[in-house]
Amino acid sequence: MKKILALVLVLMMAMTSVAFAEDITLRVWVGDNNDEAWINGVIENFKAAHPDNNYTIEVGIVSEGDCSKNVLADPEAAADVFTFADDQFNSLYNAGALQEVVIDPETVIADNAEGAVAAATGSDGALYAYPATADNGYFMFYSKEYFTEEDVQSLDKMLEVAAAAGKKVGFPLSNGWYIYSFFKGAGLDMVINEDGVTNTCNWNATDTEIKGVDVVEALLAIAQNPGFINADSDPFVAGVKDGSIIAGVSGTWNANVAQEAWGDNYAAVKLPTFTVAGQQVQMSSFAGYKLVGVNPHSEFVGDAMDFAAFMTNEESQLSRFELRGQGPANKAAAASEAVQAAPAIAALANQAAYATVQRVADPYWTPAATLGEIIANNNPDGTDLQTMLDNTVAGITASALQ
């Protein structure tokens, strides 16, 4: 009896969906306004691919870096589909703000790079987001006008060249995301714990081959180099435009800016080595992805999943690369010739060997940024370096529950 009833229900549903085009309203958040041309194209294609339904899809702009903040402020009011950088995955996942991918997760897993899928998988082993790009990492941009390919292998050499030219090499030192590359490069670690809300960190280690204090000393030397400037994305762009910065660490989102400013001299390469405790050490980095999540509170959660899958399929990822220069997570798209030929993507691929997937709990960011800021200011209070690192580690490993 129950089965028959269910069957009737399904039939009725099927009939109604054939008979009437359903009105479905979705809201999607993309990272910045440069994505708009791309997302509007995707929306047109999506509507064309689903002529049965009457879709109204609104686009909102919420920075990928601030997405979790905006979602968690009121999960019910957040967009049905939103884009975020994978560092927020845990935060969103733990707050239950991500819908498990229950419509055809196999395709998503099969189509996208392994690391990207891993970044979108919750601690219960299920898939909770759709990989959108595989380029949320950083590498070195430089102008061939000043640097040879050999120069850019070593940070010391780059700083020397820049200082001699009266120009700067930019690095966002007061930013936890970037400063990680020095510590990890020197063999010190910072990883998230299994609980998903706290970190383990040994940046203050004294029993390792390269001690934490050695790294800080190396950084202090770098920060005081006349060829160095502490520049986050925004001043980096400004510096590149006005010609004062001739090389710097940033990501694909600034590729177009650098290319415009430097023209034929534009080049990108994996991160260089730096000197610490008398050795040359390769800088590490965070390898990151941009993910698309679906809001479980969405009224049309099924259609939201359809749209999320569509905006991260091969075609959409390719068009995103073409319009925005962002590296695809989709394996087929990443293998395409055009993608392979882009210097920024190549640099990122070369850096991949030294990169770790970014899995970080919230308490990491502020203490790490503060450590960078102190170093950039040449340790103004003269704090003992070991104490400084101990404090940083205490903050990074603190329980989020305080």
Place this chain on the structure above:
Amino acid sequence: MTHAEHISKPSRKKIVRLTIRHVVLALLAAFWLIPILWLVLNAFSVDKGPNLSHFFPQAFTLDHFKNILLPGGDSVNQFPRWFMNTLIVGCFNCVISSAFVLMVAYAMSCMRFKARKPMMNVAIILNLFPGFLSMIAVYFILKEFGLTNSLTGLVIVYSAGSGMGYLIAKGFFDTISKSLREAAWIEGANEFTVFWKIILPLAKPIIVYTVINAFLAPWMDFVMASLMLNSGVSSGKTVALGLFAMVDKVNRNNYFGEFCAGGVIVSIPISILFVIMQKFYVEGITGGSVKG
């Protein structure tokens, strides 16, 4: 007193003093005006981002004004929509808030009833709490009524508690002589008539002051607005929210010129308001703050 009198027979010492006085004033004025000048220069500059290497731009253009007044489909720049939204909220807030303020001020100043002192004390205590503390709860109340992401909700947010800001208006009403009201009572006027026909016409300065403040609130505020308008959809924003997004980390290097142009455009009606209302405005504040 005329200036001519004093300048007609100047001693040398006096001339030196006068010169120093005006040079100091000019320096101070420069200190105050240079950032504003920079705002205007950036609004007319060919640079998209803030010009970093030169104070004066290399070339001038009206592009930023054109972009901001006639935007395309770009969601970072929906200025005309924002302007309309803010104007609507401003007008409604202006009417409701001013009415509330004047009503409360009259009741507290001119009438005597049992709950008067307790209510005034409660208002003083409430004013000591940081307003933000309750923002989130206000948000959820409005959400229950389905009023978030709507201009109606925003009007409510700005005007609902406005009765608390009655002090300055009350101070002004306190200065209006009681004999006027008494005379009206003798002629048989009721309290409403006194309020409407006698006190309000006399309270022009404070009405202007209240109205300007209420009208300007939505142009200045971005905290409440960002909380209430959280859909991320650009066309629903207010001017403050929209301009704020133009100079965030992502957009600053591309939209600074338009931000400045927007700032200049918003400043024009406000300046006009100020110039016209300056006299009343000053009388309003000073009259009212006699009692604080």
Place this chain on the structure above:
Amino acid sequence: MSMTQQARGRRSGLARAFSSVGEFFAGTAEAFRKGDAFTRLSALISGAGFIARGQIVKGVLKTLLEALIIYLIPGFILPNLSKFGTLGTVVAQKTFDPVTRKNVWNNYDNSFLILLFSVMSMAVILVAVVLWMKNMRAAYELQQTQERGKHVNSFRDDVEALLNKRFHVTLLSLPTLGVVLFIIIPLVVMILIAFTNYDHDHLPPNALFTWVGFNNFKSLFSMTAESSFGYSFGHVLAWTLVWSVLATFTCFIGGILMAMFINNRNTMGKRFWRTCFMVTMAVPQFVSLLLVRNFFANQGIVNTICKNIGLTDWLFGIGAIPTANYIPFLTNPAWARPMIILINIWVGVPYQMLIATGILMNIPADLTEAARIDGANAWQSFWHITMPYILFVMGPSLVNQVVANINNFTVIYLLSHDVYVTQNQYMANANASEVDLLITWLFGLTQDRQNYKMASVIGILVFVVCAIITLLAFNKMIKGDKEESFQ
């Protein structure tokens, strides 16, 4: 008034409040005891006594209000208040229905809404009880009026009273409703949150939060490297106080000096100068602050100029700045704090100048004239006549301004948000920075960390600080009620 006298005065005020509440209860009881059948029936059907005595419209309206409140009990008041003790027990769960392609949610509890609606319910109950007692007394009074054979007000009379003797009810009801609904109730809710664990790990609707007593207050006053809220609170509070006092008095004195300077009879083109300074008022504050922040950015125009004229290198040479690349106007505590105060002067002085101009014009001319005849120089006349007069006029509003500056979110937030990275590790671990005021710290905690419980604790402490300042200041400044002295 001496302290003891004042304390006595206050105690008697409190006693008076209690006795009037007592009277209120006694009156209600008396109404019930001495009332006739209709008056007593009003306890059940609130309009009964009025309808029976001819006040039909009034009676019907009262009954309708009662019906509305009773209607709210099963649907709103009971379900929420019954969960107030736990703030909910049913965690949200969902299953995806592949047929409808929608999520099916269980009937879960939302702790925040339970808290909010419980507070609203309590407010409704409180109002209902007061109204009920008032109603009883009114019904009894009406009975007495009728018994004495006096005129019973018609509905028309009542309406007219609302425009005359009871005009304050008409004036105040809507504004009060607004304040209760959008200020008092939210405030109570947020104060209660200080006693819960509402934070990033307990975010409704997907998770529940519950009562934790005074734990959050304890963690505010504990101090370890991991939990440095106590340390940060001390530092942020100190800077908040310094800032509020400096910001208020620099603007106040700056405004007066500037007004006097411009209004001096030797100044030519007064209107022109005044307009110059008022231009900054015309630009909305958030625009001018965001502008100034870019103006003084590390890679901003001022830094470029300073670099070009060699100022940056010179400052680096004497060790005033940590790098030779730029002057950290807004990114280094030693520079940022004075800069923020300076910028606040830039923003605030024109406004104060305007007010001071108005006040200066109001100074009775004979006062200054007399002083001049007595041979007082400009300084003496300023110090003994102008200043006391201004202080007399502006004193109370100065206190208000100190309190307003404690809560001055805009200036600090717009100048430091996204720009300032703290160099103090303990503060960093509590998400605070050297330039944070309590209020911006609170805001950051809610926006960046969803740490609502600590934000609420800080908010309560901000209130305590403001209350202490206000009490101290007003005790010193305000002697008696001058309210009617001008009328």
